[in-house]
Amino acid sequence: MVSTCLTAPKLSAPTLQTLCRNLPLTLPSSTLYSFSRLLSPSTSRFRHHHVPLQRRCLFSTRSKSGNDAEPLRDYDFDLFTIGAGSGGVRASRFAANFGASVAVCELPFSTISSETTGGVGGTCVLRGCVPKKLMVYASKYSHEFHESNGFGWKYDTKPKHDWSTLVANKNAELQRLTGIYKNILNNAGVTLIEGRGKIVDPHTVDVDGKLYTARHILISVGGRPFIPEIPGSEYAIDSDAALDLSTKPEKVAIVGGGYIALEFAGIFNGLKSEVHVFIRQKKVLRGFDEEIRDFVGDQMSLRGIEFHTEEAPQAIVKSADGSLSLTTNKGTVEGFSHIMFATGRRPNTKNLGLESVGVKTNKNGAIEVDEYSRTTVPSIWAVGDVTDRINLTPVALMEGGALAKTLFQNEPTKPDYRAIPSAVFSQPPIGQVGLTEEQAIKEHGDIDVYTANFRPLKATLSGLPDRVFMKLIVCARTNKVLGLHMCGEDSAEIVQGFAVAVKAGLTKVDFDATVGIHPTSAEEFVTMRTPTRKIRQSPAAEGKMGVEANAAGV
């Protein structure tokens, strides 16, 4: 584990804590990397991945010189990264590990992001994945208390939630994590500069008036929530603020049907707010598998969330008593303590100096990059949400890792966007990898769809209306599993392993050959014997399978 941490801490709290424990041991390796930089100023010819620790230690006494500019250099740094979030930190650390001299700049820490505030760790750690998941953990307990009644547990007084304890403990954890991130950069020998970076020319970055030159510049400034301008939109909060409210919202409107909207709906509902979700479409989660969209909407409704479909927000009015009302195309709902907009995120590309230096952005403001994450300016690169490719932490990590290899290990590497799994931490959560049924039909034509919709063992005892939905989409021609979707308890954890299988191009036969783990929900995925439907381009074979499917399944 120690050695794993030297090169591969991932951007999640679990590993970070391990890292923290192991920090003293990481020092020898970073000093070795400093040493190798002396040998090879721009690109290291050495691969340090598997150098035994003993050898690393031999070098450690020889080099204490770190980040000073070296005489052979034309530039202050081999790489200057703007933005120390998931992608930026990964690229910087890996680049440094490959022998590059690296600096990264980041805005001062704040839980709310703005033009002037950010913090080492970025969205994932400070305003995204991590705090969100902590809130999900907190909010899930109310459902668990409910469930536990069915298992014989009784509470003399109904469990009450104290908002301030949660927020205080959550913020303490975020502070700890941002500190760990700084340590990670420091230990990798990356120079951390606090301030706002702006590109001056293809090789120069201005940080609050001080100029730094670099052979390569990486833009990894991420994205920020976006609230559309409507009358009263100044009363609305975004997800940054929603993660850091000082008091519990009594009645909250969430505008939006994407994953952020659903996650917060679950959080607030679990923490006993009255929750209304307003979505433009008929269904939540556009882009997800249609059956999953229906299923998660139903399950969330059963837990007490009220969905207002096909309603677009038009105005927010603050009344004399301080409460807010939301007017949509269908009417007005009053009495909200909070109105949250989860209406999308925009790349942080303003005031970066992009126009002047010639870095092209698309109409959403996202930086245009090629397959290697290179912008229209050859010395300037971009990874993560600012490029608006697939906006997920692990994808930013992949892009950052690939970039470091491309630039400093003589190994041009394209991120691979096939079969990227993802999760929605709604309650119940969703996990998915590969194609939706609709995409699969479009791309492959003939497919077999296997579904299971069942009441899990836990729910038969708890008496709650919780169900699980699972779906496998199989190519009729090649037997390959094209897509796998699940909504229900533990979906996110369950799908990861299957993602390895889908990514490896495994077939339905391979799934069937795997023995189940009993009793679990996950075993359903290896025991689906009969297709729910076979979809064929030729009209003759189209439609629901009845007797024929049964015969095939035995």
Added chain:
Amino acid sequence: MARKMLADGELSQTNKEESRYDFDLFVIGAGSGGVRAARFSANYGAKVGICELPFHPISSEVIGGVGGTCVIRGCVPKKILVYGATFGGEIEDARNYGWEVNEKLDFNWKKLLQKKTNEINRLNEIYKRLLSNAGVKLLEGEGKIVGPNGVEVTQLDGTKLSYSAKHILIATGSRAHRLPIPGQELAITSDEALSLDELPKRAVVFGGGYIAVEFASIWKGLGATVDLFYRKELPLRGFDDEMRAVVAKNLEGRGINLHPQTNLRELIKTDCGIKVVTDHGDELIADAVLFATGRLPNSKRLNLEAVGVELDKTGAVKVDEYSRTNIPSIWAVGDVTNRMNLTPVALMEGTCFSKTVFGGESSKPDYSNIPCAVFSIPPLSVVGLSEEQAIEQANGDVLIFTSTFNPMKNTISGRQERTIMKLVVDEETDKVLGASMCGPDAPEIMQGIAVALKCGATKAQFDSTVGIHPSAAEEFVTMRTVSRRVTACGKPKSNPE
């Protein structure tokens, strides 16, 4: 599971030529393996009869029930109790997340037990319906073999029915076994432990296997004082040693008193409970003493010697790779054959049997890379080889990747319990030989990993898979640096730790 089986629906009986037997197949024992084989054979068009002992939660020579161990006295009721017990820890964890919960919690064992029994009854009925929907004739009574093609079923009222069958399948499972020490009659087995009238306040568990650690976790989670005694240094012999150590540590961390390398010598009834005497001479008083000291195949009362079906020395029915005994018309699947005693394995054996005998497709069960789980709290799940097995079997070097971390939930709950994950990789082929995990959700996480292993996935394929963030499972695809390398001769070459 019952639900899965329902999905198959009615069969279409394709009648073959008039048979000279009453049945094409007669199955003795309607547990996981027997029901599966009976249903699938019927679906292939066979005329199938099955017999099973009357239903009761506690099994004996004359008590059983449709559904078998898994449904009535194993996986299902066990998991229900584990769910119930897990809430104990969950409620503790909730406090740092801001939940104000009474210090003194009330847990009603009788309620849980009643609901468990209702669920078991429901499943028992579902299984019966499954059989009848498949066109299988179900007989209640004790089955005996009277000839290579003859069975006799003794019904509850003592009447005996005789049937002839082209094939006979023995699927009678196994039963918990008590160690013969003085006072052993005071102890209970897992059967009774799943149906106790009262929750013990002081529980002693004897045994180091998965049943022992599961019950220790259940009772502890429900508030009992638990002492776990086992003969080895670590529980769970046969599992990866590093995982065994973590399980032991976690059990201890959850408040279970561990007594490694300790045998029980005697049980004595006293006024204040059962006095338990160890081979170290220590004594303690318990309300319940559970013997989780192994299970034995139910092969005794089948009259096997009359027809010459061979047993091994543990009493397990000997079978070939196709589950055939030494008598060509008699077959056996599931725990009674003591191959790998897991429900899904019995299902696989039952399926293969049906295919082989009635589906016109010889098929052998494949025992490689079978995943399994121990529902301790937190659980353990593994697939493929342990580190020790890999070192023994691999030709070249074995690379060990491990990750030990504090799960994100614990950063706020304050629970001191680490999750551990491990991948064992053959350096030469890059194949992942084994995966294991001890921590919350391990069994759910491992199922997908098992698909990958079953198909020979390489470490490179794991690495190329993007993580799901933030999850525990993503650790399995982000282990980039070798923790240690072990040479084929079994000695670590370098160990950075």
